[in-house]
């Protein structure tokens with residue numbers, strides 16, 4: 707996984723803001739969604755991964771596969787779009803219902819992050835409130851090829867409250883057969899009881915296979 711670009715970008719941004727005398731101190735809402743692989747950081751493959759390319763894409767064009775690795779598009783591959791939406795807090799993982807939890811997470815496809823907030827960039831949300839997630843990714847797979855959408859969510863606690871709460875994890879195996887008609891949004895529970903969030907995602911087809 708290559709974070710060099712986002713790190714250097716973040717460094718450049720920090721430097722620029724510091725130069726302006728603004729600084730980033732206390733800015734806990736720094737978005738860390740939209741993490742890209744090395745191949746997805748190249749202009750042409752990146753445009754496809756970000757869903758900014760025009761369809762249909764011709765066979766032979768380098769496209770991102772489910773791992774975010776550039777491969778030549780074959781006539782049997784299909785293009786999919788995974789979209790992630792805000793997660794709703796159903797239990798704040800704190801001693802009191804009145805408090806807000808400090809959430810961080812990683813959502814990945816086949817182990818490579820497509821949305822991430824680390825423990826130093828938590829987002830605060832209480833019961834019924836939303837954890838902002840806004841990420842989408844396009845990639846190509848063959849019919850029947852299984853890829854896994856993985857959700858991992860944690861909630862941060864200070865030293866008074868012991869270690870962080872692990873809200874939960876879900877691994878969802880998907881194939882092109884899981885694409886539903888229309889803009890169908892799937893809802894899943896992560897965690898349980900007083901430490902639980904509800905995540906939403908959609909899977910849609912951006913390009914059918916070229917052959918047949």
Ligand SMILES: [Ca+2]
Pocket residue numbers: 798799800801807861862863867871
């Ligand atoms: Ca907690």
Ligand SMILES: [Ca+2]
Pocket residue numbers: 799800806807808861862863864
């Ligand atoms: Ca907490």
